[in-house]
Structure formats: structure tokens, C-alpha cells
Amino acid sequence: MARTVAETIKEITKNHLKKNNGLLFGQCVTAVGWIGGTVPEMTEEEGITELSMADVAGAGIAVGAALSGRRPIYVIRYQGFMWYNAAPILNYAAKSKEMWGVPCPLFVRSLAMEGGMGPVASAAHHSMVLRMPGIPICAPMTPGECTTAWEWFMSHDDPIYVSEHRRSFPVNYEMEPQIYEKADVTIFAISAARLNALEAAKKLKEEAGITSNIFHIFWLKPFQISEEMIRALKKTGLGLVIDSDYSIGGASRSIAYELMLASGAPVHALGLDDRTGGFAPHLDNPTPPVEKIVNLIKNLTVKKETVPNTNLNS
Amino acid sequence: MRSPQLGIIDALPQTFSQTQTLEMFRKCCVNRHFEIETAKVYDTGVIKMPIYLSLGQEHIPAAISTVTKDFRIFAQHRGHSYYLSFGGDMRKLIDELLHRSSGCARGMGGSASIHDPKIGMYGHSGLMGDQVPVAVGMALGSRQRVLTVVGDASAEEDYVWSAMGYAATKKLPVLLVCEDNDLSILTHVSTRRSWSIVEIAKGLGMQAVDIADDPWLIAHHAARLLDRLPAVINIRTCRHRWHAGTGTDEEPEWNRFQLFKEEISKLGLKNEAKKIEDETLELVWKTWQEQLRKP
Numbered sequence A: 001m002a003r004t005v006a007e008t009i010k011e012i013t014k015n016h017l018k019k020n021n022g023l024l025f026g027q028c029v030t031a032v033g034w035i036g037g038t039v040p041e042m043t044e045e046e047g048i049t050e051l052s053m054a055d056v057a058g059a060g061i062a063v064g065a066a067l068s069g070r071r072p073i074y075v076i077r078y079q080g081f082m083w084y085n086a087a088p089i090l091n092y093a094a095k096s097k098e099m100w101g102v103p104c105p106l107f108v109r110s111l112a113m114e115g116g117m118g119p120v121a122s123a124a125h126h127s128m129v130l131r132m133p134g135i136p137i138c139a140p141m142t143p144g145e146c147t148t149a150w151e152w153f154m155s156h157d158d159p160i161y162v163s164e165h166r167r168s169f170p171v172n173y174e175m176e177p178q179i180y181e182k183a184d185v186t187i188f189a190i191s192a193a194r195l196n197a198l199e200a201a202k203k204l205k206e207e208a209g210i211t212s213n214i215f216h217i218f219w220l221k222p223f224q225i226s227e228e229m230i231r232a233l234k235k236t237g238l239g240l241v242i243d244s245d246y247s248i249g250g251a252s253r254s255i256a257y258e259l260m261l262a263s264g265a266p267v268h269a270l271g272l273d274d275r276t277g278g279f280a281p282h283l284d285n286p287t288p289p290v291e292k293i294v295n296l297i298k299n300l301t302v303k304k305e306t307v308p309n310t311n312l313n314s
Numbered sequence B: 001m002r003s004p005q006l007g008i009i010d011a012l013p014q015t016f017s018q019t020q021t022l023e024m025f026r027k028c029c030v031n032r033h034f035e036i037e038t039a040k041v042y043d044t045g046v047i048k049m050p051i052y053l054s055l056g057q058e059h060i061p062a063a064i065s066t067v068t069k070d071f072r073i074f075a076q077h078r079g080h081s082y083y084l085s086f087g088g089d090m091r092k093l094i095d096e097l098l099h100r101s102s103g104c105a106r107g108m109g110g111s112a113s114i115h116d117p118k119i120g121m122y123g124h125s126g127l128m129g130d131q132v133p134v135a136v137g138m139a140l141g142s143r144q145r146v147l148t149v150v151g152d153a154s155a156e157e158d159y160v161w162s163a164m165g166y167a168a169t170k171k172l173p174v175l176l177v178c179e180d181n182d183l184s185i186l187t188h189v190s191t192r193r194s195w196s197i198v199e200i201a202k203g204l205g206m207q208a209v210d211i212a213d214d215p216w217l218i219a220h221h222a223a224r225l226l227d228r229l230p231a232v233i234n235i236r237t238c239r240h241r242w243h244a245g246t247g248t249d250e251e252p253e254w255n256r257f258q259l260f261k262e263e264i265s266k267l268g269l270k271n272e273a274k275k276i277e278d279e280t281l282e283l284v285w286k287t288w289q290e291q292l293r294k295p
């Protein structure tokens, strides 16, 4: 059977600790589950370093170890903890090379989760990182993408923010773009929104005969627009970026803006609702659910027919 | 508690070799006259950025660096004297203050974020106190000795304590020096807190002492604590100039440089000290002038 995302991360980590004198930092990493089976069951002597619960100091300690050249992996169990962890990562590690020419390669594994997890442990928060220079961001959802993120890290001397989603851990396949000759909408999906977008596309076809192109966005920053994306957008005349983070001031709107400028086609953004998620299921604020994506695209495709876009061929 | 006599050990200067005493004095003179000259240049208006002078505190790194230079160094914004004491290139520091790409941080660091990989000194990010967790991580990753410097105010940052606690837990080779000038810009310690960083450190299981800024005393404790790290030295000292810039308010509580010179005279080294001071004055002045003349 093909390897899952969790197994891939675990294998990468094991090799790093064994062969590169690497380190892994985190809180309660050796507790039940070993972070969803992504951390090899190794000892502190072998490089699995338990931190205290002090998040700001913990992030700083990981940054210091990165300065020492050990290329640490730093696990942030829930992305909401980034509100505490952000300062050393974004204000020290990400700036070190530009300020002083001193590389600070830190591999930040920041985990998103969802499903009745409340206001902190839910969702991705990569957008707060997006606005700061000096740290590329990716959101891998497949084993191959995890390997790409790692290989990028090992061949560069920058820190990297890896926005993981727990829903990716069992994924054991790759996701190729789905592009059709005659499509109605072009979807750009990020993180767990990719899984929802795939389902939504099926439903749209079955329920309304709407054909959706899907691009899977792995690199959020730098975000690279391909010829293929522009061609698809120009043909469909409608785009939608979907993300597991908030859209206001977030990755989905920022990427939609870039795609819109490059293609001339209207590109919408859909992320979390602009409200705090609660624990009760009806108060949750998850990655845009399949139904929501389906309904939005149905509405947008109707409007597309009635509101001509004058920019399309410019 | 604040006093130039805090923790003074009788006849301690006599236990130091003349060479070490004069070496400490030479470094003090370099640091001091560098800051005085920098202040003069600043007042002519050519330095277009805030500067953080260590005048009055210059003998702290001077003393520690005569004990050993075997440290990775994480200082904070008031760092000129650390850079110079631990072997940084004065010309590059001047260039940094003159906004040049030949500066030690290529103009990016200014006065507050100076560094030099060659002497193992890392720049400060501008978030007070964040150097402490980063220093602790460096000690963990490299297993090398690390010196980190905070002010009495930065020591109040929550992440400083938790990083100290982690260093104590993992027995990491970190020496934390708190330059206690009793000022956070203009706010005194008594207004801000009722506790002492030394008691906190002891509570965390670290070696810790609270002392005045006498250079021999500093060197004595630095040497004593080197093989008992992690440890904290809180040093009562006086900032002679404004937080940023060159201005002065009232007279400082004490003038350690003057006290240092008096003690040196008592050791019968007055003439040697005079010669050293004259030499460094000339060196600093000349170096500033040469760098100023460069395009």
C-alpha cells in the first residue's frame, strides 16, 4: 500500500534525526499518538526534545537551535498557538538572513484541525504568516508534497512555515489539477479545502451539470501563477479560491487578487466565516463545507451569465 | 539595595594579576571613549538613527571578556561595548552608525542590532528579551557556552523567565547578565515590580548573584560561575546618558569609571592607567576621524 502523509513525515523526521544530527522540538510530542503518528518514537538523546509549555520561549529556543545549524523541526500542535509562537519565528528566524546575513533554517510544522475543536485548535492560521517577509509558506496535503517541502527546506537556508492539516494525515495519493476543455468555473483550493473542493466539484456536476477546474495550491508564498491557470481562468471567466483559514486579510483573498490581476477574470475568495468558532457542532467554523461551496458556485455561475465582464480579453 | 558597594569583596583587586586589571581597564577605556566620541559625532547630526550608548555600563563586558571570550553572545539594543570588548571591528561599528553597507550589519542593524559572526555575536531583533530564549536554544543546539544580556526591564518579559527555567531544567551552559541600571527608559524598577530576578533565578534552581558593577567583582563572579551554568548575574549599574541619544539628566548615582581609576591608583598602577587611557583616546578619535573622512 502507498505511504500516507503521516508515515511520510515520520520517515523524513526519523532520517533527519538519525543522519543529519537534526532535532525535533514540541510540547508533549511523546504523548499518546505521537502527533497523529507523524513523530518517530525516539528518545531525547536521539533528538526528540520536549519543551515546556511556554510557547513564546519554546519558539525562541527552536529558533536558537536553528541558528546553531541543527535544522530543527518545530511542531506547533494547533495553528492557533501561532498567536504566541509568532514572535520568535516571524521577528527573528524570518528576519535573520535579511538583517544580518545569518541563516536561521527552521522547519515549522504548524497543524490545523477541525471538527468541534473550538476557537483555538480549529482551522489553519497561515495567513498571519503570509504578511511577513522572509518565510515561505506551503500547505502540503499529499505524501509527495510533504517530501517536496522537506527537500526545499534541506536545499535552502531559510525558515519555512508548513501549514499542515490533520485531515491530510491518512491521504496516500497525489492530487493532480483537473482541467477540462469546457469548464464553468476554476477552483483554486488550499489545505483541507482541497478535499472539500473535490467533493463539491462532483456534486456540482451531478446536481447542476456544472464543470469545475481544480488547481491544488501547495505553495502559498511565493505563489506562482502558471500559464495553465491563466488559460483556465480566461476560458471559464470565473474563479474561486477556497481556504481553511479566514479570507478577510487572508491567503484566499490575496491569491484571488493576484489571479484576478493576471487573468482579468473575476476571482472570488471563500474561507472561514468572520466569526469565532465554538465547540458545539452548530457553532463550529470549519473549512468551507461542500454544500457551501456548491451553493456559492451555483450562484456565481448564474451571475456570470447575467453580468458580462468587460476585462476578460484585455 | 542599590549601591556601588553591593557584594564588594575586600581586597579582591589584589588577587588579580596586573595584566588582567590593566586589560580590563584598557577595554573600559575603549568602550567609554568610543561612546563619548560617538556622542560627539551624533551631536553634529551625521548619524540619522537612534543610538543607544552604554556609557556608565561599559565595564561590564570589559570585565566579562577578560575572563573568557569563549561565548556565543546574545546582547540587546545597548550593545556597542559588548561588540568592542569581545573583538568586534571598531571601523565596522562606526560604518554601521554611518549607515554604510560596510557596517557590521550592512546598515540594517544600526546601533541597536549589531552583530559579528566572527566573534560569535548575534544581532538583536528589537523585541526586548527575545534574545534569552534564542540564546538558550543556541546553547541546546550547539552545546557551546552562551552569554546573554538583558536589562532590568527586559528581564520582566515572561518568556525570559520561562527560557531561564528551561536552561535550568536542561542544564544548559548559559550565563545571563542583567544590566540593572534601574531604568526602563525613564521608569524605575520600584514602580514596575516588587520582585528580584536573582530570587526568580534561584527559585528556578540557578546559581545567581546580585552585585555592584565593580569590574573585579564582575570578573570574579563570571569566572566562578563558568562551570556552574546556567547562572544569572544581576549587576547594579548607572546609565549616564538618555535611553536613546546623547542627552543627560541628573548626575548618575555613581561613576564607576572614576571609582575604578581610584582603585587602580591604590594598586600603584596610576601611570600605566594614564598611558592606556591616553592611547585609547587617541585610537578611538583617530579611527572615528578616518571613517568619517571616507566617502
Ligand SMILES: Cc1ncc(C[n+]2csc(CCOP(=O)(O)OP(=O)(O)O)c2C)c(N)n1
Pocket: B077, B078, B126, B127, B128, B150, B151, B152, B153, B154, B155, B179, B181, B183, B184, B185, B243
Ligand atoms: C517587546 C518590547 N517591548 C518594549 C519595547 C520598547 N523598549 C525598548 S528598550 C526599552 C527599555 C529597556 O530597558 P532595559 O531592558 O532595562 O535596558 P536598558 O535600556 O536600560 O539598557 C523598552 C521598553 C521593545 N523594544 N520591545
Ligand SMILES: [Mg+2]
Pocket: B151, B152, B153, B179, B180, B181, B182, B183, B184, B185
Ligand atoms: Mg534598564
